[in-house]
Amino acid sequence: MDIEKRLLENDKRAAARLISLLENRDQEALEILKKLYHHSGNAFVIGITGPPGAGKSTLTDKLAKSLRKKGKTVGIIAIDPTSPFTGGAILGDRVRMNELSTDKGVFIRSMGARGHLGGISEATASAIKVLDIYGVDYIFVETVGVGQSEVDIVKNCDTTLMVMVPGLGDDIQAIKAGVMEIGDVFAVNKSDRDGAKRTAREIDMMLDYNKDAAWRPPVKMVVASENQGVEELLEAIHEHNAYMKESENFLQRRIQNSKNEVIELIKERIERKILDKSAREEQLVIDSKRIAKREIDPFTIVEGIVGNMDIV
Amino acid sequence: MERPIRVLVAKPGLDGHDRGAKVIARALRDAGMEVIYTGLRQTPEQIVSAAIQEDVDCIALSILSGAHSTLLPRVVALLTAEEASDILVIGGGVIPEDDIPFLKEKGIKEVFTPGTPTQTTIEFIKANIAR
Numbered sequence: 232m233d234i235e236k237r238l239l240e241n242d243k244r245a246a247a248r249l250i251s252l253l254e255n256r257d258q259e260a261l262e263i264l265k266k267l268y269h270h271s272g273n274a275f276v277i278g279i280t281g282p283p284g285a286g287k288s289t290l291t292d293k294l295a296k297s298l299r300k301k302g303k304t305v306g307i308i309a310i311d312p313t314s315p316f317t318g319g320a321i322l323g324d325r326v327r328m329n330e331l332s333t334d335k336g337v338f339i340r341s342m343g344a345r346g347h348l349g350g351i352s353e354a355t356a357s358a359i360k361v362l363d364i365y366g367v368d369y370i371f372v373e374t375v376g377v378g379q380s381e382v383d384i385v386k387n388c389d390t391t392l393m394v395m396v397p398g399l400g401d402d403i404q405a406i407k408a409g410v411m412e413i414g415d416v417f418a419v420n421k422s423d424r425d426g427a428k429r430t431a432r433e434i435d436m437m438l439d440y441n442k443d444a445a446w447r448p449p450v451k452m453v454v455a456s457e458n459q460g461v462e463e464l465l466e467a468i469h470e471h472n473a474y475m476k477e478s479e480n481f482l483q484r485r486i487q488n489s490k491n492e493v494i495e496l497i498k499e500r501i502e503r504k505i506l507d508k509s510a511r512e513e514q515l516v517i518d519s520k521r522i523a524k525r526e527i528d529p530f531t532i533v534e535g536i537v538g539n540m541d542i543v
Numbered sequence: 544m545e546r547p548i549r550v551l552v553a554k555p556g557l558d559g560h561d562r563g564a565k566v567i568a569r570a571l572r573d574a575g576m577e578v579i580y581t582g583l584r585q586t587p588e589q590i591v592s593a594a595i596q597e598d599v600d601c602i603a604l605s606i607l608s609g610a611h612s613t614l615l616p617r618v619v620a621l622l623t624a625e626e627a628s629d630i631l632v633i634g635g636g637v638i639p640e641d642d643i644p645f646l647k648e649k650g651i652k653e654v655f656t657p658g659t660p661t662q663t664t665i666e667f668i669k670a671n672i673a674r
Contacts, residue, residue: 244627247598255546318547319572325593326582332589332596339596343547343577 235263238365239270243338246365250340253361254354256503264357271363272485274306275472276370278384280350280410281394283376286420288327290394290455290464291371295331297465298369304336306362306370310351313343320344324373338362349383350374353499356387356492377410385413386491389481390471392464393448394418395434397426411437414448415471418464422452446474505536548576548672549599553590554583555606555614563636563657564605570661571603571668587617594622594630600672601631603664604651611638616649623650629673635664 237245252260277294279287288309295305309324322341331337340358347353351374362370374384385391393414417438419431434450441447449467453460475481505511521527552568554561561583568578579597581590594602602622604615615634622628634646635655643654652671655664 244595244598244625247596251546251549251598313577314572314575317573318575320547320577321568321572321580322577323580323582325579329581329585329589332581332592333586339593341577341579341597345547 234260235267238263238267238361241366243365246338246361247340249361250342250354250358253357254342254345254352264360267364268360271360274359274363274367274370275390276359276363276372276388277468278372278374278388278391279394280374280377280381280384280391280413281420282378282396282399285376285394285396286455287373287376287394288324290418290420290453290461291324291373292328292331293455293458293461294465294468295328295337295369295371297461299331299334299336303368304366305331305338306365306367307331307337307339307373308342308355308358308362308370309339309373310342310344310355310375312375313345313352315346318345336367338365338367344375348381350377350381351383351387353495356495359387379407380409382410382413386488386495388488389475389484390415390468392416392418392468394420395430396421397424397430399430415446416464416467417448417450418453418460419450420453420455422460423454423457427452445478446471446480511536548601548668549579549597550576550601550603550668551579551581551590551594551597551599552603552605553581553585553593555585555587555590555604555618556608556610557584558605558607559583560607561605563607564603567603567605567635567661567664571665574665576665576668587614587621590618591621591625591627595625595627599630600674601633601668603668604632604634604636606634606636606638609637611636612642612645615646615651619650631668631672633664633667635659 234245234249238249249260279291281287291307298305311320311322311324313320320343324341325339328339331339342352344352359370372388391413417434419427431450431452438448451460451464451467453464518532522529550571552564554564568580571578581593619632622630632651633653634651638654638656646654653667
């Protein structure tokens with residue numbers, strides 16, 4: 232398959248195969264992405280994050296449908312957790328998006344987090360570029376259900392949508408550091424439930440306290456399953472995009488994201504170089520036994536390994 | 544790096560429950576595979592479209608409604624039309640023994656009826672995927 236040529240011709244199979252190869256760290260696939268990288272950067276990338284069961288997939292489905300009605304094409308990358316024990320995963324986000332499956336203007340890809348923390352997978356950044364080159368107008372990146380500190384999504388998108396639901400905790404949760412800080416737009420989903428207004432008020436109070444007032448994230452009430460409030464939410468997302476572009480923050484964020492991408496890639500390479508050698512794996516087990524028995528400390532072991540690798 | 548096998552588990556047709564599909568999805572997960580689960584009442588078109596976007600190695604179709612002789616061959620035919628016939632297609636569920644030869648003739652590589660140990664299915668997938 233001539234992936235390079237077919238990807239530029241808007242071929243779904245080529246895009247799908249290239250994402251798989253990148254997920255599996257295939258060097259040839261990386262060469263293709265290097266060659267085509269300058270074709271990316273045109274799609275509006277929207278991160279969708281929030282706790283498990285908040286309705287991220289359902290909301291993504293509704294936002295995508297609304298954009299399709301406006302004639303826009305949409306890519307969706309949905310990440311679900313990978314088992315730390317078997318490496319297996321159940322990727323179930325498509326269940327909420329079945330009607331989009333046969334829509335020619337939509338490309339949905341499920342990804343396992345594959346051991347990466349932070350709410351997305353190691354290859355998510357590359358998958359975003361592939362869909363961008365493939366040529367969609369919008370890309371939604373739906374994170375795994377997050378807790379309090381998985382903020383990597385913000386490093387990969389232009390606008391971050393934080394999806395909250397009523398009943399998860401009191402206002403002290405809203406002022407904690409971490410995920411509550413990364414939303415450019417907030418949605419209170421399942422807002423037909425008790426406590427929705429209170430949840431919205433608590434988020435509002437938290438946001439009013441922020442000193443940087445140039446962009447005050449709006450808090451929108453939605454019921455994704457009933458398609459209520461989705462248009463208003465989409466409008467808010469577009470308003471944020473317009474604000475970013477007018478204020479040049481759009482470019483600033485992309486520069487920051489590129490910097491983060493480089494740092495991430497360096498970390499991955501170093502980690503792989505040190506840990507992906509089978510001989511080292513055996514040694515690591517031996518060393519770990521010694522550490523557990525307190526015959527040696529972990530710091531000495533690390534100094535031994537990193538020193539030998541000649542990389543610092 | 545060893546790559547996880549990707550399997551689409553889908554329920555074509557109008558079945559009302561997916562306990563069996565969920566059991567197999569869970570078993571494949573525990574065998575280290577990435578299972579894309581698409582839920583109930585899928586058309587063959589939706590299944591094939593999802594399989595291509597997800598770049599899966601295998602499609603596992605669970606069906607209880609009796610419409611297997613129509614829906615399962617239709618999935619294989621659509622895959623062939625999309626030049627994606629390298630994807631392994633297997634079936635499972637309430638399927639009479641008499642219907643199995645017909646399904647195999649139509650390109651469903653194996654059919655697993657109730658009582659099959661999940662390990663049998665796992666081993667079959669591992670041994671028969673194209674990549």
